[in-house]
Amino acid sequence: MNQNLAESRIARRVQILVLIGGLVAFIFFGATIVFSYFGTLREQEARILDHDFPRLVRSTYDRVETFFDPLTRSLDLLVSHGEWQDVLDEAWDNPQAFRERAVEWASILGVSDITVVDIPREVVYTYWSGEPVRMDPSLDRDAWFYQTWKGPTPPERSIAFYYDDTMGGRAFFYDFLLRDPRGEPLGILGALVELEELAYRVQRDLSRGEFVYLVDNEDQIILEISTDTLREFLPVYTTTGFEEQAAPSESLMIPPSYIEMARELDRPIITSDGDYAVGVFSLFPLDVTARVFLNTRDRVEYVRTVAFRQMTALLITFALVIGGYLILMVVYTNHSASQLFLIQRNRAQLDELISILTHSLGNDLQSLRCSLAGHPLPYQEQLDPILLDMEQVLQNAIYSAQQSDGKAAIFPQPLDIAALQDRLILSCRSSLQGKQQKLILPREVPSDNQHPLETDEDLVFHVLLNLLSNAIKYSPIHTRVIFAYRSIATGLEFLVADEGPGFTGEDRDRLFRKYSRLSARPTRGERSTGVGLFVSARLTERLGGELVLLEELPLWLADSLEGTERLEQPGAIWLFGLPRDQHGKTPS
Structure with a gap:
């Protein structure tokens, strides 16, 4: 009876502990969800100005710039043609032949029409009809000319922007003044461009x-452009003149006061009422601005609604399952412990098997690459970078598994830098050739110490191969990659630099995280696993060295580069340093 009473007391204590644990867990979980809810709102508000709105302004600017810039440059080149007096005389003598020539110009420039105006003769060629049009000062249609x-x-x-009823669409005339050799006004070269394509690009x-x-x-x-609307507020041009069409303030999606206020901005802001994020940029050399708006209130309200629903669902779900879950956790503690032991043992066996398989496959891939090198194939230039990439992925997997298993010993031996460099060049040659990139190997780098350094050459090779592969992968074609090294009193320094996009401030906080995807993307469709930098950082720790991302090329390298070897736009610059006294480390 005493034993039953003791067991009953233990059972009650277990029940009380389960109840207390359930309540504590529910309170803690509820507080975490509420905190996460408000954190999500703050993050979204910050994201609007830090990410969403800059992305909107940047994409809009890119779309508009790529629409206008080629046209502006092309017309500048055409205006620089020096024989415009002869062109105007030809148009006067043979308008039809000149029209054929103007149609050819318009086709090359990608515009709807090319118009030439002879200022002294007051005649317009190629617009409205196949015949020249003489200006008439009594017509409203020609008032702009005079x-x-x-x-x-x-x-x-x-x-000049307008809606042309003769062509049935939004358009603008972009006019350039033509001068004779004395600098006197000679004529006007104008391009007629339809705005629909620009509007659809932005939309x-x-x-x-x-x-x-x-x-x-x-x-x-x-123009007013949104996902649902595409409206013009342009004067209508007819054969008799312009019909002004004012923008009705009641029909605008954004209040007119905000649109007018945006004219004075020099940076993006959120309006005082919190309704809109506002930004503006000029379309040089046009006298036109693009004013960009983002409805912050609706976006934050949508996030708030979604987050509140998720929070409520999580709280209700947790309240329903926490009690039963904790009870089952107590009942099956011993059983779970034994199962955990089995899982850990099976996982260790699986990791061992994966390590063996990846090592075997890596050796097979290396052998295959060597065989292909001795027996060239028609598609070897495309196949070799793929095999190298697969070999790197497998080797990264092996080193990553060794980190988790604690197998982190190194095998030092004298480092043959020349052989290491040849090995790297051979591995990266096909990738460099495929992207028509040039590997810069500075011939004279000052050294403070020439004594050989003992380290694990395979680990050093893999770190450098990861850095070189990334430099090739993330740099555009026809660029340069630098690989340099120098021996100093305390050890050895390697440097890898490229002309890629580099890393943003947000990237730098996540450089060495496993499976971390950064802002840069491979420039030719290559694969990115997000493991290379993680493994490189861990191998550097094992070697007792350091892996640092620099802001600019160090002086010892910059001074040794010749003019053709200098990078036009440095991207990522990695410094990989190894000390002379190394000891194998086992990461915790």
Whole structure:
């Protein structure tokens, strides 16, 4: 009876402990969810200005710039043609032949029409019809000509936006002044460009709640673009003149006061009421600005609603299962412990098997690459980088498994740097050739000490191969990659630099995390596993060295580079240092 009473007391204590544990767990879990809820809201608010809105402004600018920039450059080249007096005389003598020539120009430039105006003769060629059109000062249609181009100081270039009912679409004329050798106004070269393509380009990058307005130098709205709307507020051009069309303030998606306020901005802001993020950029050399808006209130409200629903569902779910889960956890503690032991043993066996298989496959791939090197195949240039990449992935997997198993011993031996360099060049040769990149090996690098260094050559090779492979993988074609080294009193320093995009501030916080995906992407569709830098950092620790990302090339290397060897736009610059007194380390 005493034994039963003792067991009953123990059972009650277990029940009380389970109840207390369940309540504590529920309170802790609930507090964590609530904290996460508010953290998510703060993160979203910060993300709008730090990520979402800059992405919107950048994509809009890229779309608009790639639309206007080629046209501007092409027209500049065409205007620089020095025989415009002959061209105008030809147009006067044979308008039809000139029209054929202008149609060819328009096709090359990718515009709807090329127009030439003879200022002294007051004649327009190729627009409206196949016949020349003589300007008439009594017509509203031609008032722009006499006001803009017949004055004492005509502009070097001009742009006019409107809706053309003869072509049935939004368009603009981009006009350049032509001068004779004495500098006197001779004529006007104009390109007619339709705006639909620009509007659709911008619209494709927009999400719900994002808006873009194109506004001219007189603060008149040209286009309103969002995911659902594409509206123009342009004067309508007819054969008799312009019909002004004002932007109705009631129909705008964004309040007109915000659109006008954006004109004065020099950086993105959030409006005082918190409703919109606002930014603006100019479209040089056009007298046009793009004013970009993001509806922050709706976006934050949507995140708040989703987060609240998730929080409520998690709390309810946890409340339903926590009691039963804790009871089962107590009942099956011993059973779980034995199962955990079996799992750990099976996992160790599986890791061992994977290590053996990956090591075997790595050797097979290496043998295959060596065989291909001796017997070239038609597709070896494409096949060799793939085999090298597979071999690296397998070797990274082996080293990663060794880190978790504690198998971290090194096998030091005198390091033959010349042989190591030849080995790296041979491994990377096909990848460099495939992307038409050049490997720079500085011939003269100052050294403070020439004594050989003892270390594990295989680990050093793998770290450098990872760094070189990344430099090749993330750099564009026709760029240069630098591999250099120097011996100093305390050890040996290797440097790998490229002309890729480098790393952002956010990337630097996640450089050596396992499976971490960074902002840069391979430039030719190569595979990225997110393990290379992680393994390189761990191997560096095993070797007792250091792996550092530099901001610029060190002086000892920069001074030794010749003019053709210097990087135009340095990207990632890695310094891999090894000490002379090394001891194998086992990471904790």
